[in-house]
Amino acid sequence: MGNLISGGSRPVYNRDRTSPPYPNPNPQYQGNYPSPYNHQACARYPNGEFASPVPYVEHQEAVTIRNFINLKKETLRFETDEQNPGKFLLSFTFDASVPVSITVMFFAKEGRECNLNATKEDLFPSTTVSFPKGLGQRFKQACGTGIDFSALSEADLVEANETDVYHVAVKAEVASEYDHPESETPNRQITHGVLEKDRKGEYKARVVKQILWVNGARYALQEIYGIGSTVDDNGEDSNERGKECVICLSEPQDTTVLPCRHMCMCSGCAKLLRFQTNLCPICRQPVDGLLEITVTNDRKV
Structure with missing residues (x-):
C-alpha cells in the first residue's frame, strides 16, 4: 500500500507512486475515475485570493447658492x-x-x-x-x-x-x-x-x-440627471413614478453620483452601497463621490 515514514508517535503513510489508479466505481463510463474534487477551486474567491476591497467613496452634502x-x-x-x-x-x-x-x-x-x-x-x-x-x-x-x-x-x-x-x-x-x-x-x-x-x-x-x-x-455649473423628476415646474412635489430611489424603490431620490451626475438614490441606500460597490446603478461607471442634494419647494428669489 505505501511506505511507512517515521512521524514521531504516529505513523504517516506516503502514497506509493507505483500503486494502480483509483478504481472507477462507474464502469459504464470509460477511462479512469477522476481525482477527488478540488473544492478550493470553486470557492467564492478562485485560487484562494480575496476580493479587493471597494474603494472609498466620499459622501458630500450640497450647499444652497442663490443664483439671480x-x-x-x-x-x-x-x-x-x-x-x-x-x-x-x-x-x-x-x-x-x-x-x-x-x-x-x-x-x-x-x-x-x-x-x-x-x-x-x-x-x-x-x-x-x-x-x-x-x-x-x-x-x-x-x-x-x-x-x-x-x-x-x-x-x-x-x-x-x-x-x-x-x-x-x-x-x-x-x-x-x-x-x-x-x-x-x-x-x-x-x-x-x-x-x-x-x-x-x-x-x-x-x-x-x-x-x-x-x-x-x-x-x-453642471447638469444633474434625474433632479427634474423630483420637483415639477411649479416647485411642488410630483407624485409621478420614477422619482423613487432605484435601490429601495420607496424613499425619494436625493443623492447624486459623481462624476456621471445621476441622481438616482436616497441618502440611506447611498451610504450602504458605497461599502459594496463603486459603480453607478444607472450607467455602471466608477463612482468618485456622492453628493446629497435637498430639493425644497421654496420659490422665493
Missing part, C-alpha cells in the same frame, strides 16, 4: 442679421430675478474673479445691454453688432482653443444696487461657448462651460 440669473444654454444660437448681410447675431433666453446687464464678447479669456478679457476687441467689439427682472426674457444682439464668420480662419479657432480663449463668452451681471453688500465684485454668471461647423458648413455655437461667481466664490 440663469442663461438657458440650450437656447444659445446665431441668427442672420437681416440689415447687414454676412453678419450673424447671438441670441438666447434667460431668467433674471433682479435687474441685470448682459455683455457679449468674442474670443474672450476668463480672468480673476470671473472677469472677461477680449483678445480681439478691434475685430469683434463687445456689446452690453441692461435688462429688468423677469423670466423667459430673450436677448439678441443689436443689428450691426454681430460677428462676420468670413473674417475667421480655422487657424484662429485652433489657436484660441490652445490658449484657453473661448470663441463666444456671455457675462450676465447683477445690477450693483441689488448685489451683496459685502461683495467687491458683482455676482455674475459666465457662459463659455465654442464655434463649430455643422454638416452644411455653417457655424454653430455650443456651450462648453458655465461659471457662477457668488459672494466672492467661483462655482462650476
